[in-house]
Amino acid sequence: MIFHYHTTPIHYRKQGSGPAIVMLHGFLESSSMWQKIADEFAKENTIVMLDLPGFGQSNVLDHSNTIEEMATIVFELLLIENIQCATLVGHSMGGYVALAFGELFPEKLRKLILLNTSPAADSNSRKENRNRALTIIDKNKTAFINMAIGNLFNAEEKVKHPLAIKGLKNEAQHCSANGVKAAIRAMRDRSDRTTVLKNLTCKKHLIAGEFDPIIPYRDVVGLSEQTKATLHTTAGGHMSWLTHSTELIALLQGIM
Numbered sequence: 001m002i003f004h005y006h007t008t009p010i011h012y013r014k015q016g017s018g019p020a021i022v023m024l025h026g027f028l029e030s031s032s033m034w035q036k037i038a039d040e041f042a043k044e045n046t047i048v049m050l051d052l053p054g055f056g057q058s059n060v061l062d063h064s065n066t067i068e069e070m071a072t073i074v075f076e077l078l079l080i081e082n083i084q085c086a087t088l089v090g091h092s093m094g095g096y097v098a099l100a101f102g103e104l105f106p107e108k109l110r111k112l113i114l115l116n117t118s119p120a121a122d123s124n125s126r127k128e129n130r131n132r133a134l135t136i137i138d139k140n141k142t143a144f145i146n147m148a149i150g151n152l153f154n155a156e157e158k159v160k161h162p163l164a165i166k167g168l169k170n171e172a173q174h175c176s177a178n179g180v181k182a183a184i185r186a187m188r189d190r191s192d193r194t195t196v197l198k199n200l201t202c203k204k205h206l207i208a209g210e211f212d213p214i215i216p217y218r219d220v221v222g223l224s225e226q227t228k229a230t231l232h233t234t235a236g237g238h239m240s241w242l243t244h245s246t247e248l249i250a251l252l253q254g255i256m
Contacts, residue, residue: 003080005073011057012050012077016042019110020086021256022074023049024094026116027183028149028172030056033091033241040249041256048086050077052097054179056171065182067190071100078108087111087256091241092214093183099193102200112197112204113255115248116238118215118223121192130188137177137184145172145180152238154211164242198227205229205255207248209236 002009013031021041023034031049038047051058052070061069074097078086085108090098095117102109122130136144149169150158158165197204206229208220215238224231232251236244 003077005053005061005076008053008059008061010050010053010059010073010077012048013038014046014048014081015039016045016047018045020046020048020078020081020083022078022086022088023047024074024088024090024097025049025052025055026092026094027187028055028145028175028180029091029094029168030171032056032171036245037241037249037252041252045256046083048077048081048083050074052094052183054182055175060176060179060182065186067096067100067186068104070097070186071104074101075105075108084108085110087113089113089115089252090117091115092117092238093187096187096190096193099196100190102202103193103196106200106202109200109202111202111255112200112229113207113252114197114205114229115207116209116212116215116240118219119193119197119227120219120223121190122188127188130184133184134181137181141177141180142173145169145175152214153243154213154237157237157239157243161243168242194223194227197223197229203230205232207232207234207240207251209234209238209240209244211235211237214238 025033031051034049054060087110088098095114206224208217234240234244
């Protein structure tokens with residue numbers, strides 16, 4: 001399905017009936033990442049999955065993008081679908097969007113589930129890496145995407161899931177360079193929302209991978225204690241939705 005945020009077509013999927021759960025994908029991903037999980041939870045819930053601007057089948061915004069604007073797009077979609085409140089599940093970049101949604105529209109948030117993500121802002125070194133990525137994309141978008149997705153998996157995962165990883169890379173190659181760069185700038189410039197997470201009064205959960213190369217497990221443990229968010233652990237890395245989907249589904253069944 002398509003709705004228009006101002007003049008930009010935004011693609012989304014909706015299935016099931018019952019309490020609403022909105023699933024937000026990460027950087028270089030799309031709503032398709034959630035399908036296996038959505039099929040499980042649509043038995044008793046309304047599942048909404050959208051392609052954030054510049055990814056999947058959604059167009060790039062015709063102006064500069066921000067994490068806050070992505071959160072506003074989610075809000076507009078809830079209005080269109082007449083959803084009064086929802087559980088938000090965000091993976092990586094999708095977690096940044098879910099947190100911004102919680103800050104801007106707390107009355108719409110029933111429960112927050114953050115998967116392999118963090119409320120912290122980028123460090124200076126991480127911002128420098130984002131800036132280098134912007135330069136690389138201008139020179140060779142294909143090489144950047146292959147490298148960026150490859151870095152999300154450890155050696156063992158690459159051996160176990162070669163076809164799935166290849167599929168992720170192939171799908172991401174369809175993203176425009178402008179869409180990829182807009183998302184990188186939005187992540188680089190996002191606010192620290194540690195205090196936002198701490199102050200949210202809804203139920204809040206952090207799901208961390210023991211071997212996540214992007215969001216170190218020890219950091220999530222500390223954030224869980226600081227923000228009073230319930231911590232859950234998987235045996236996977238950053239892409240547990242793919243490498244440990246059965247474990248993740250079982251974990252989510254105890255949270256949703």
